[in-house]
Amino acid sequence: MVNTCGLWGRLLSVDLSSGRVSTESVDATAYRMYVGGRGLAAYLLWRELGRKWREVDPLGPENLLLILTGPLTGYYPGVKLVVSGKSPQSCGVIGSAISSHVAYAIKAAGYDGIVVRGASRDPVYLYVRDDSVEVRDASRLWGLGGFKLLEALRREVGGDAPSLYVGPAGENRVRTAAVMSRWFHAAGYGGYGAVMGSKKLKAIVVEGTGPLPPVADRDEFLKLRHEVIDRVASRTTFRMWGTTSGIWRVGHDTSSEPVRNWQEEWHDREEFSHVVLQRRHWVKNPWADWGCPLACMKVSRAVVDGVSYATDGPDYEMGAYLGSNLGLFEVDKVVALTSLADDLGLCGIQTGNVLGLAVELYERGILTREDVGYELAWGDFESLKRLLEDVAYRRGLGSVLAEGTYRAALEIARRKGLPTEDVLRYAVQVKGVGLGAHGIRSRRDYPQPIAYAASVQCGDHTSVAGLPVDSEESEVSSVFADSAVVCMFTAVEENTMLRFLNAVTGWGVTREELYGTIGPRILALQRILLLLGGPDVRWDPRVHDDNPPRFYEPLPSGPYAGSSASREEVSRSLAEYYGQLGWDELGVPTEETLRRLGLEDAVEVAREIRRELGTG
Amino acid sequence: MFCLRFFGNLAATVGPTVCLEEGECVDVGRLVEELLRSRGEALSLEEVLVTLPDGSPLPPGTTTCDTSEIRVLRLLRGG
Numbered sequence: 001m002v003n004t005c006g007l008w009g010r011l012l013s014v015d016l017s018s019g020r021v022s023t024e025s026v027d028a029t030a031y032r033m034y035v036g037g038r039g040l041a042a043y044l045l046w047r048e049l050g051r052k053w054r055e056v057d058p059l060g061p062e063n064l065l066l067i068l069t070g071p072l073t074g075y076y077p078g079v080k081l082v083v084s085g086k087s088p089q090s091c092g093v094i095g096s097a098i099s100s101h102v103a104y105a106i107k108a109a110g111y112d113g114i115v116v117r118g119a120s121r122d123p124v125y126l127y128v129r130d131d132s133v134e135v136r137d138a139s140r141l142w143g144l145g146g147f148k149l150l151e152a153l154r155r156e157v158g159g160d161a162p163s164l165y166v167g168p169a170g171e172n173r174v175r176t177a178a179v180m181s182r183w184f185h186a187a188g189y190g191g192y193g194a195v196m197g198s199k200k201l202k203a204i205v206v207e208g209t210g211p212l213p214p215v216a217d218r219d220e221f222l223k224l225r226h227e228v229i230d231r232v233a234s235r236t237t238f239r240m241w242g243t244t245s246g247i248w249r250v251g252h253d254t255s256s257e258p259v260r261n262w263q264e265e266w267h268d269r270e271e272f273s274h275v276v277l278q279r280r281h282w283v284k285n286p287w288a289d290w291g292c293p294l295a296c297m298k299v300s301r302a303v304v305d306g307v308s309y310a311t312d313g314p315d316y317e318m319g320a321y322l323g324s325n326l327g328l329f330e331v332d333k334v335v336a337l338t339s340l341a342d343d344l345g346l347c348g349i350q351t352g353n354v355l356g357l358a359v360e361l362y363e364r365g366i367l368t369r370e371d372v373g374y375e376l377a378w379g380d381f382e383s384l385k386r387l388l389e390d391v392a393y394r395r396g397l398g399s400v401l402a403e404g405t406y407r408a409a410l411e412i413a414r415r416k417g418l419p420t421e422d423v424l425r426y427a428v429q430v431k432g433v434g435l436g437a438h439g440i441r442s443r444r445d446y447p448q449p450i451a452y453a454a455s456v457q458c459g460d461h462t463s464v465a466g467l468p469v470d471s472e473e474s475e476v477s478s479v480f481a482d483s484a485v486v487c488m489f490t491a492v493e494e495n496t497m498l499r500f501l502n503a504v505t506g507w508g509v510t511r512e513e514l515y516g517t518i519g520p521r522i523l524a525l526q527r528i529l530l531l532l533g534g535p536d537v538r539w540d541p542r543v544h545d546d547n548p549p550r551f552y553e554p555l556p557s558g559p560y561a562g563s564s565a566s567r568e569e570v571s572r573s574l575a576e577y578y579g580q581l582g583w584d585e586l587g588v589p590t591e592e593t594l595r596r597l598g599l600e601d602a603v604e605v606a607r608e609i610r611r612e613l614g615t616g
Numbered sequence: 617m618f619c620l621r622f623f624g625n626l627a628a629t630v631g632p633t634v635c636l637e638e639g640e641c642v643d644v645g646r647l648v649e650e651l652l653r654s655r656g657e658a659l660s661l662e663e664v665l666v667t668l669p670d671g672s673p674l675p676p677g678t679t680t681c682d683t684s685e686i687r688v689l690r691l692l693r694g695g
Contacts, residue, residue, distance in 0.1 A: 235662045243695030253658040316695050436694070443625050444657070446690045462694040466624055472665070472689050473624040488694050495671045511671065 004028050005216040006071040006504035007036065012111045012133065014126060016199050017061055017118030021133045026112065032507060033598060036070030036112065038095025038482035039522040041084035044115070045093055046525055049086065050605070054534030058088035058191075059173050059198040061119035067164065067204065068113035069103050070485025071505050074212045075221065077229050078292040078487035079103045081113075083164075083187040085195050088175045089350070089404055089432040091537050092530030094190035094457050095482040099289050100181035101162035103485070108208025116199060125165075125203040127157065130210060138202040143168060145343035146180055153203060163205045167345020169392040170197035174402040176350035176391065176434075180342070182289070184297075184312040188347030189433065189460045191404065216506025224500045232490045233293045239286050241274050242296035243489075246316030246437075248273035251324060255558040256439035256447075258325035260378055261356035262428045262550050265439045266558025272329040277313075281335055287312070294490050302335035304381070309339035314348075317461070320437035321352025326359065327378025337385060344392035349461075353434030354405045355387055358397070360426050366416060372397050405429040406537075425549040429459055431530065431539050436461020440551055442560035448473070449565050450573045453546050454587070456526035462488060467573060469515070469580040476519030483522065520581055521597040524589040528602055531588065531609050540613065541586040545574060586613055618680040620651065621669075623689045630655045641681035644674060648688055665691045 009031070010023045026040070034043040045064060049056050056062050066084040073079065081103035083096045106113060109130045116126075120135070123142035127134045141152055145167050153163055162181075169177035170193030177193025178186035187193075215221045233239075248270075251257035255266040270276075278285070281300040288295035297312045313319065314334055322341060323334040341348045361367040362376040369375055373396050376383050390398025400415075401408045405427045413423040428435050430452045438445045438461050440452075451464035455475055463482065466473035472494060481488050484501055491497060494511060502508055509518065533539055551565040578585065582593030588610050594603050610616025619635040634651065645661050652659050666674045667687045674686065 237660060237662050238692075243692075246695060249658065438694075443628055446625060446693045448624055464693065468623075471623050477693070489692065491691075493665050493667050493671060493673050495667070496673060 004031060005214050005506050006075065007031055008107070008110055008112050008213055010111060012114045012128065013117070014114065014133070014135065015117045016120040016124065016135065016201060019135055021135070023111070024115070031071070033518070034522060035480075035483035035518060037068050037082035037485040038084065038479060039518070040068055040113070040483070041066045041082060041095055042093050042522055042525040042529070045084070045086065046529065046602070050529070053086070053529060053532045056086055057535055058086040058091060059194055061117075061199070063195055063198075065116040065192065065195050065199060065201070066113065067102070067106070067116070068485070069107055070483055072484040072486050072501060073103050074107045075215065075225070075504050076484070076486045076490070076500060077225070077232055078294065078490040079290050080485050080487050081106070082482055082485055083179045083192045084190065085192055088191040088194050090190070090458050090530060091432065091533040092456065092458075093526050094433070094460065095463070096179070096187035096190040096192055097462065097482055097485070098179065098181055098187035099185050099292075099487065100164060101290050102164050102181060102204065102206050104290060105162040105206040105208040107212055108210050109206055110208070110210055114204065116201060119198060120200040123200050123202050125205060126201065127205045129207040141202045142171060146183055146345060147343050149203065150183065153205060157205055161205045161207050163203050165203035165345070166193045166196045166201075167343060167392070169345045170194055171202070172392065172394045172402070173198050174346065174392060174394065175404040175407070176347050176354060176402065177345055178347040180345050183310075184342050185289075186342070186347055188349055189457065189462075191347075191350070193345050193347070215504045217503045220499070220503040224496065224503055228490070228492055228496065228500065229293045231492055235294060238489070239295055242298055242313060243316035244274040244277060244298065244313045244319060247319035247323060248275075250316065250320070250438065250445065254444035255442040255555065255560045256445035257320050258356065258428070258437050258439065260327045261325060261360040261426065262439065262548075263360070264557050265441060265555055266560070267324055267329070269329045272323060272331060277331050281331065292487070292490065296489055300335045302332040304332055304336040307336070309336040311335055311339040311342055314338040317437050318348040321349050321356075325352050325356045325437070326384050328381065328384065329379065330381070333381045336381070337388060340385060340388055344389070346388070346392055349436060350404060350434045351388060351391060353428060354391070354401045354408055355384060357405055357409065357427055358387060358401055361412065361423065364426075366418070366423065367397070367412065404432060405434045406432045428548045428550055430455070430546075430548065431458040431544050432537060433457070433459035435459040435548065440547065440565055441555050441563045443563065444560065448573070449547070449570050450577055453570060454574055454577050456523055456530055465577060467577055467580070469520075469577065474515070474519070475523060476515050479519045479522045480514060517597060520593070521599060523581065524594060524597055524599060525602065527583070527587065527589060528606055528609070532605065541588075545587055546570065584610070584615065586615055588613070588615075617684065619685045620648065621685065621687045623687070626657065626688060626690060630657065638680045641679040644678045644680060644683070644686060647680065648686070659690070663690065663692050665689045
């Protein structure tokens with residue numbers, strides 16, 4: 001057991017190739033250095049796969065599927081966990097956060113997380129009840145979408161036990177597949193639904209009946225918890241509208257919402273708004289998961305062509321990516337597409353991104369009816385729905401799109417005999433990860449010009465890079481949220497967050513340590529693994545630490561028409577960003593930096609990367 | 617003199633530091649909201665973090681007579 005509070009110091013380990021179940025300990029030093037969640041994922045993956053990283057197929061049995069909590073899981077209001085592994089999108093490490101009851105259940109079962117190794121030959125699901133762990137047959141569950149699966153699981157385990165699962169998309173190793181929880185929650189970034197599916201693991205059900213680990217300073221913890229709950233609960237506008245208000249505000253006010261594959265970032269479609277959703281479709285508001293005082297979620301229902309659909313929100317990202325990015329502004333149909341994506345276990349962001357690419361390529365004549373099998377058009381619900389399903393089931397062109405935006409663009413260029421640049425110019429992605437729905441051209445939204453280009457999580461809008469690196473604008477801020485594992489929407493200012501962490505763990509982490517050592521250490525490790533990449537992609541910072549070409553095109557409409565990203569500014573900011581983190585001119589952590597961060601064992605690998613880039 | 621320090625894109629659009637001469641004690645929250653609106657930033661107080669220079673939370677009811685500087689950052693970075 002680890003000599004710290006807030007954590008158990010042990011992970012549940014399941015090898016699906018052998019069926020062996022065990023526990024493994026994580027020492028206190030590793031927790032102190034990497035905190036938990038995303039940081040711990042980077043550490044575990046580096047330790048186990050680092051030496052052979054390039055050869056590890058993210059969809060092969062050698063990859064790990066990590067389900068990790070953090071020291072604040074169960075203590076801080078709102079419950080999240082992080083799903084990770086070698087990403088089939090970036091081939092680096094992405095910490096993909098998801099709201100789920102499973103987070104609390106894992107901790108109450110006596111673990112800090114679950115490590116899944118190997119792959120089963122036949123479909124299985126994992127059932128955990130405290131110390132009792134079973135790998136169960138899932139042949140009856142294989143092929144089910146989320147809604148039916150949860151019903152079936154309820155019958156299987158005799159109640160509404162917390163679960164993580166994949167839909168058909170994950171089963172079919174679709175790189176835009178998510179790990180899902182409770183109908184609508186998704187760990188979308190990274191493509192870990194495909195990793196789970198590649199292991200033939202349909203679901204993880206966890207029931208924990210024990211207490212949480214003790215905290216270091218109970219009085220301080222209780223005081224802070226009450227304070228945070230009061231403050232978060234007072235966010236009444238956010239509670240009322242959640243992120244859904246963004247589908248109007250981000251599009252109309254800040255002009256940074258994807259419209260028709262980011263050809264525009266502005267709209268004035270009043271029918272496409274949170275107010276219309278509230279009036280016509282919200283059947284439950286507010287709605288929250290366990291322990292969340294904010295309750296920013298909503299439940300929507302819509303009937304389209306006689307079929308009834310339900311989803312949450314849709315939250316801003318779903319509204320943007322399965323709505324405006326596809327030229328679809330009818331909110332009932334956006335509810336329907338979002339519900340379908342949920343049920344099929346698709347990440348709405350990555351899938352909406354690649355669908356947007358497909359429609360634009362069709363519009364430009366690069367893809368034809370013969371390629372697709374039917375006509376594609378912006379806002380055409382029927383064809384978009386069909387294409388979404390084709391992606392999940394890898395049918396026809398859907399199988400190409402199922403590889404995600406970057407790989408699909410390369411394959412389409414190859415099939416059409418076009419230079420890759422002629423298709424990649426329409427792919428709005430960074431290093432294999434489609435961008436979140438917050439543009440940079442107007443400068444009125446939060447992502448800075450290097451937000452995606454420099455992020456170790458690439459297109460992840462919840463983990464953007466920014467300057468200065470010793471402020472909350474930095475990616476360190478997301479590293480902290482994903483490693484302590486808290487929801488960004490219930491977060492408050494960092495002084496209080498750190499006090500909370502210290503009250504639970506007794507670590508005494510200072511702001512200086514977070515920004516000077518802990519955060520940069522996790523970023524450095526993620527960066528090295530990202531630059532290693534492989535086996536099918538390798539990233540050259542001179543080419544790939546950049547925005548999608550589209551962001552250098554001027555915005556064609558709205559109040560910020562004419563605005564675009566500036567190559568000169570991006571280049572200058574990248575250099576400054578690398579410098580502030582102690583990385584060299586191409587963004588490889590220097591030997592001195594790695595040693596200072598306690599990453600001596602990464603020095604040789606960084607040297608090798610530098611040699612390959614021709615700078616070492 | 618009362619100064620507001622902005623970060624990130626807010627620094628790019630509003631300016632890194634804005635200093636104002638306030639003749640009387642003004643509620644800091646209201647001041648931030650009005651300043652953001654006057655600079656075309658469609659943000660409410662729920663969407664920004666306003667802290668004291670050392671990063672600690674701004675106590676409710678703080679006025680420009682209680683502190684000479686604050687930090688303003690975007691709170692919701694995602695969603």
